[in-house]
Amino acid sequence: MISGELSEKINGKVRMNFKDRTIELSQIESLYPCRVDTVNPYSLMIAPVYVLMKRNEKLVCVKAPLDFFTDEELESLKRYEVVYLPVSVKEVGRFQTAARLHRSFIEPVNDMAARAPFEISHQVMKATAPLWGASLSVEAFFASIYADELCGPLPADRLMQGRETAIVRHEEGILLGGALTFILVQLGWHSLFTLKWIREQVYLRTVEGDDWEHSETDWESIVRDLKRAFEGESVLSIPMLASIDGDWARKLASRIRKLGENSVTQKYESLSLNRTGGFFNEAA
Amino acid sequence: MKQLECIGISNAVSDADLVVHTTISGRSAFGRVADLLCEWSEREHGFQLDSVSGLRMLVQAMLEFSIRGEQQGIPLVEFAAPSSSVIVAIRFISWIECTREDAEKVFTQHWLNSPEAGIFKRILNPEDRIEVRYQPATRLVEWRVVRPLGGVNPEDMGVSFVVMVDSRDEVTSRHEPHRDLGDLPYEDWLQQTYGAANKKVAGSGEVTLEEGETLEEVELARFTVDREISDEESKIVKNVDAAEAEEFEKVKSRALGGDQNPSEEPSDSDRGSRSAEIEALIEEMKAQERTLKRDAWIVNSKATALESLLNRKERMILRLQSRQNSLTQEVAELRAAEMEFKQNNPFKEKAMQMFEALSRAKRENQILEKTIADLKRKENHPAVEDAIADSERVAAQRNLDELNKKLDRATRALEAEKAKSNQLSARALMAEKELAKSTPVIQDLEAKVETVMKTSSQAKKEIETVKQRLVQAEAEKNRVQNELVKAQGQIATLMKRQAS
Incomplete structure (x- = not known):
């Protein structure tokens, strides 16, 4: 689920409009893997967070920067085991x-x-x-x-x-x-x-x-x-x-x-x- | 009551003057904050030591003042030294609640009666000015001390106290030069002051402590010493005041002609010129009195400070000596224990050796005792010994007889076996002779058997040949019969053909 603030505007400026909401599987090497169980609930995300959709062969953004995961969201992500972040993180x-x-x-x-x-x-x-x-x-x-x-x-x-x-x-x-x-x-x-x-x-x-x-x-x-x-x-x-x-x-x-x-x-x-x-x- | 122009001392200094500031987060840092402020003022502005010392106490007292009561914000200290004065301000959320209207009354009462203000009063110089700025809306209060430097007009002597209340028409200063205390090169200064060997400055800028000393102890000791100095200073000033006042009265009395004969009345002109002289003398004496008072105060405060430091050092030396004594005692005890330990180990080895030697000696002693007993027994009872020897001889003879009997029986058995052997040898010779006689017969019989065997084998071969011939004949017979059958068939065919 991508948070709504991706398209919200503040004072006429799009703030959280980051570039890549989906990333091709071929670019996975350029991402930084992070185990789901190390993510703290309610901590602000420092970058967009992606998960790998194996059937679609794509990485899909599940959390925008400055957003946070709830306990339930983290629980549901556990089956993916790993989430990916841009290397700029x-x-x-x-x-x-x-x-x-x-x-x-x-x-x-x-x-x-x-x-x-x-x-x-x-x-x-x-x-x-x-x-x-x-x-x-x-x-x-x-x-x-x-x-x-x-x-x-x-x-x-x-x-x-x-x-x-x-x-x-x-x-x-x-x-x-x-x-x-x-x-x-x-x-x-x-x-x-x-x-x-x-x-x-x-x-x-x-x-x-x-x-x-x-x-x-x-x-x-x-x-x-x-x-x-x-x-x-x-x-x-x-x-x-x-x-x-x-x-x-x-x-x-x-x-x-x-x-x-x-x-x-x-x-x-x-x-x-x-x-x-x-x-x-x-x-x- | 005056209107407050702004909280913050940057409004009170010129645009070129640097305002140094820091926050206060804990009581344990009071001394170090005050030290650093004074170190900076001394290095940057070259204050004399006495002024700085008094300043440090002042800052420390102000910090103590700020941190009392409830804390809703973080106290802020500001410090500046424009050319003619030193300004120290401490800003915090006041725990004294008052309205805009009664602020002056409440703060003045607080200044007059509270124990916190007592701290200030004991430390302040007579020429200091206290200003209190208050914002009722935020309960933000700023206590500001302004201490003039250099010559002070005698008429201005005496601490002045002013309360100003914020009108909320905020005026912001455009002051630029600000410096956080953390941006000063305090690590270098500390190292220069204390040296690298004694009080080494750690990476964090903390001064390392002597053995057994905690920072709180040092702070407390420093504050106590400061208070002692302050008390001594006030006593000295009072004594100087009293002594000099007495002296002044005497001089004045002399100048006014107290020692002269009252019957000798001076003329008006003499009286006028003398009066002018007296006035000038009085002025001069007053000036001298102020100078003397000041000098005495400085000298005495220096002496008292030095004395206090000396006392502290002596106390420290005593403490160190007692510690050294106790350590020496501990070392001696440890050495004694070590020696005892060293001595105990060889003793054990020696004890073991002695124990073994004793065991050996006991065994040897037993053998010796036995030998001695045997000798004694032999020496004391020969008849018994003879009886024992006779019985032993009888037993030995009996054994010998039995052995001889056994030998006879064995000899006889051996002879019987020899006889049997001779008989068997004879029989063997006879058998050999009979064998020699029968050998040609056997050879003849063997030749006959061989001949029979050869004959029988030839017969067998002939039989086999006959059998083969019979088989061949039978095969020939069958062939002939087949040919006969064929011929008969041909004949029949020919017959049929002929017939047809």
């Missing part, structure tokens, strides 16, 4: 690895004193330097994958409800929550509990139709600014931050500019869904 995995590293910085180690916030901040920036890449930009999609790995899946019942009742806002909530989490981490918010709570709030309120124009707290004003900025392009970058009139944007821009001087950042290419080898088409 390995590059997206860079965001998941960074999130896992971040978790390890935050979570206290037994019999060791907690790290000072500036130490965590330093380590996090080192870990996220490759994510920004040479062009110093991160697309909201990848930020969402990072946030999902860092904070864990959103509540299952709310995800189901959002997907079934408000598919457009569901996706927008995921992207906004993910981008916000990614930004807060760069701004030194290292309480996992707080980050989880805020991400959930962003998702729930977006699905419920909050336009975020009446923001009060720090993070609410960031969501408001992001929502306005994403009306153009869902990318976090220096030009995007420069267009925002807020303390947080200037602080983040200052940090990212400093990252730009780092040789590690320059070594990596900034990931883009639309570049060659990506799994999305240019927005319509």
